[in-house]
Amino acid sequence: MATPRAWTTPFLRASKLSPPDATSLLAVALAFQLAGCGDGEAGTARNPSDSLTAEDPTACFADTDCVNPEHHSPVESVEQCYCPTCPGNVGTLAPINVPAHTEYESQWQAVCSEWASTNCAPLPCPVTAPPVCRDNICATSD
Numbered sequence: 001m002a003t004p005r006a007w008t009t010p011f012l013r014a015s016k017l018s019p020p021d022a023t024s025l026l027a028v029a030l031a032f033q034l035a036g037c038g039d040g041e042a043g044t045a046r047n048p049s050d051s052l053t054a055e056d057p058t059a060c061f062a063d064t065d066c067v068n069p070e071h072h073s074p075v076e077s078v079e080q081c082y083c084p085t086c087p088g089n090v091g092t093l094a095p096i097n098v099p100a101h102t103e104y105e106s107q108w109q110a111v112c113s114e115w116a117s118t119n120c121a122p123l124p125c126p127v128t129a130p131p132v133c134r135d136n137i138c139a140t141s142d
Contacts, residue, residue: 057100058138066095066131066138071104081112086125095131095138 052059060066068087075081085093096104132141 052097052099057096058094060097060133060136060138063130063132065097066133067098067101068128068131069093069096069101069104071101071108072096074104075107075111078111078115081115083116083120084108086123087128095140097138
């Protein structure tokens with residue numbers, strides 16, 4: 001019966017590096033855990049789209065991250081209220097990511113609902129092409 005060889009590779013032999021010890025492996029595992037790697041179910045990857053925020057409203061990772069906005073900007077006071085437009089305002093408003101649109105819509109509902117009842121009229125909106133994520137930026141699908 002052959003004697004088991006020590007764990008090594010040609011690279012380790014050539015570079016005179018030693019194999020990692022248990023402390024090194026534990027440190028790497030801890031670093032991955034602190035960085036959030038390995039969260040969730042075993043064998044599943046984290047969805048990068050979960051990291052999108054309204055702070056960078058045009059950032060995206062997939063086409064499904066983008067929307068043609070009816071609510072296109074943040075609202076903190078009645079002076080900033082606007083009438084919602086057709087999604088994408090028929091091509092004049094740039095697409096934004098879903099978290100930004102959700103945040104803007106929530107702000108608008110909280111601040112502008114009453115204002116809109118006397119200042120905005122409903123619009124008949126044409127169907128627009130869905131936006132796309134191009135080079136990690138929400139864009140129109142030309």
